[in-house]
Amino acid sequence: MDIMGRKSSALLLTDDVALPLDAILSAVRDAGAEAVPEDDVVVITQCESLEGKLPIMTASFDVVVTAWNKPELVGEQWLREIGRVLKPGGELILQSILSSGVLEKPSSTMELKLLMQGFLDVQSLEMKPFSSSGNVQSITIKGKKASWTTGSSFPLKKATSMVPKIKIDDESDLIDEDSLLTEEDLKKPQLPDFGDCEVGSTRKACKNCTCGRAQEEEKLQKVGLTTEQMNNPQSACGSCGLGDAFRCGGCPYRGLPPFKLGEKVSLPGNFLVADI
Known part of the structure; x- marks a missing residue:
């Protein structure tokens, strides 16, 4: 058959x-x-x-x-x-x-x-x-019997993430961010003025110095201290920053106003003015 x-x-x-x-x-x-x-x-x-x-x-x-x-x-x-x-x-x-x-x-x-x-x-x-x-x-x-055959295939639907649509009403209570800025906020910031002298490692005042570095160097020459001693003062005895009443006779900081150790020594504006 x-x-x-x-x-x-x-x-x-x-x-x-x-x-x-x-x-x-x-x-x-x-x-x-x-x-x-x-x-x-x-x-x-x-x-x-x-x-x-x-x-x-x-x-x-x-x-x-x-x-x-x-x-x-x-x-x-x-x-x-x-x-x-x-x-x-x-x-x-x-x-x-x-x-x-x-x-x-x-x-x-x-x-x-x-x-x-x-x-x-x-x-x-x-x-x-x-x-x-x-x-x-x-x-x-x-x-x-199953409705599909061995080896059959079908495409899978790719899951799509739907972003919910937000309806914006013109009459809503949303705040315009630009309205929060003031005139001061819109002004261009002023950058700090840099000196017109040399900017290298030695940094010396130029001939026609207008930034005040020449005056600072003159003060340093008067007190006989280096730039490092003025910018980062240290003390072996711990009393150099307290003033002349606590300084010894050979202290390099004699004649200077009191200061804090590790902080730059500020000289008064009349430091170079001769005493009368």
Whole structure:
């Protein structure tokens, strides 16, 4: 039997020699599956001899119905093969006759097998046996193949961060920042005036000094101190900055006003004026 090129709506698998087709189609309708016309069904009897391999193209059927007298046929090989011939989104209605010694219906075990093979919406159905011969018990499970195929892909929507739009009302209580500035704030700051003398490491007053450096050098010459001694005065005895009353006879700071150690010595404006 070679039905590789044929595509129909439904496939019926049974390990029996014959099975009433009307009962199968009625069961399909009762299970809520899509109605299948009688002339659009492929029936394979004594399927046990196929050993779980169907000569059918992949994704050929919308519905597959199994009617097995041997529960051991419901295994990984057959379920994988049924999933292969089903179209994406196709349905499986699986019925198996229970052995006479079975007291409880192993529906949970059957459902777990379908779930392990990737079927969705697996549930147990209350349905009469497809075969009307004898007083037998059966179990019926319904499952659905996923609507996507292995290897399929779809673009992911990139999450965009939406910035909330703020409506600004002209009559709101917002304050204009420029109105907080005064005329004094808008004036250009005056940079400090730099001397017109040399700015090197030696820094001497120029010939026509107008910045006051020449007067400072003259004061230093009068007191006999270096620039370092005037800008950063130090004292070995600790009393040089207290004034002449506390200074010794050889103190280089004699004649200068009191000062703080480590701070520049400030000379009064009349320091160079001769005493009368």
